[in-house]
Amino acid sequence: MAVYPEQIERLCDMFRRLDGIGRKTAMRLTLSVLDLPEEDVQAFSQALIAAKTEIGFCKCCQNISASELCPVCAAPGRDKSTICVVEDFRAAMALEKMNEYNGLYHVLHGVISPMKGIGPEKLKIRELISRLDGSVTEVILATNPTPEGETTAMYLSRLIAPLGVRVSRIANGMPVGGDLEYADEITLRRAIEGRYSMNQTNGATAE
Numbered sequence: 617m618a619v620y621p622e623q624i625e626r627l628c629d630m631f632r633r634l635d636g637i638g639r640k641t642a643m644r645l646t647l648s649v650l651d652l653p654e655e656d657v658q659a660f661s662q663a664l665i666a667a668k669t670e671i672g673f674c675k676c677c678q679n680i681s682a683s684e685l686c687p688v689c690a691a692p693g694r695d696k697s698t699i700c701v702v703e704d705f706r707a708a709m710a711l712e713k714m715n716e717y718n719g720l721y722h723v724l725h726g727v728i729s730p731m732k733g734i735g736p737e738k739l740k741i742r743e744l745i746s747r748l749d750g751s752v753t754e755v756i757l758a759t760n761p762t763p764e765g766e767t768t769a770m771y772l773s774r775l776i777a778p779l780g781v782r783v784s785r786i787a788n789g790m791p792v793g794g795d796l797e798y799a800d801e802i803t804l805r806r807a808i809e810g811r812y813s814m815n816q817t818n819g820a821t822a823e
């Protein structure tokens with residue numbers, strides 16, 4: 617026999633679908649919804665739907681955006697000659713919070729992972745290449761320092777270096793297997809500042 621009414625169990629199941637939420641936390645969140653005034657619950661449900669339906673992807677950098685162009689791509693003061701390539705929007709947000717990088721981003725929406733059946737065609741690589749129209753002089757590969765992140769960086773450097781664009785990889789200041797999203801600002805800054813060229817390793821003649 618279920619302890620809680622079906623409506624409670626149903627909401628609890630929905631919370632459990634969220635990343636990092638187990639049964640106990642889901643039930644705690646569910647029960648705290650009952651404590652909210654009804655107008656707050658209405659606003660909560662509307663905010664959920666708006667976050668999902670009104671957020672799309674920037675047509676240029678593929679980051680999440682509420683408008684056709686994200687605020688970074690739309691900003692006139694950004695350095696449009698540099699693109700920093702990241703795995704997901706969380707990493708772009710982490711770098712943006714650092715408040716030092718003034719170039720643009722490109723969000724891949726994943727990394728190459730043969731284990732998970734993710735090939736290059738499933739990532740936003742075509743969109744990245746189409747941005748390299750001569751105005752971009754450097755591409756910084758800031759995928760995470762995991763085996764998949766390294767594989768993806770190597771793949772991209774082989775693809776991009778022959779186009780005459782400088783390709784660099786973020787420095788090893790990042791812990792191996794680490795995640796950009798959780799790196800502190802000093803580590804992130806060191807990773808960007810200490811980036812090294814990947815052009816030589818590919819025998820390409822950028823610079």
Ligand code: ZN
Pocket residue numbers: 674675676677678679685686687688689690
């Ligand atoms: Zn954008």
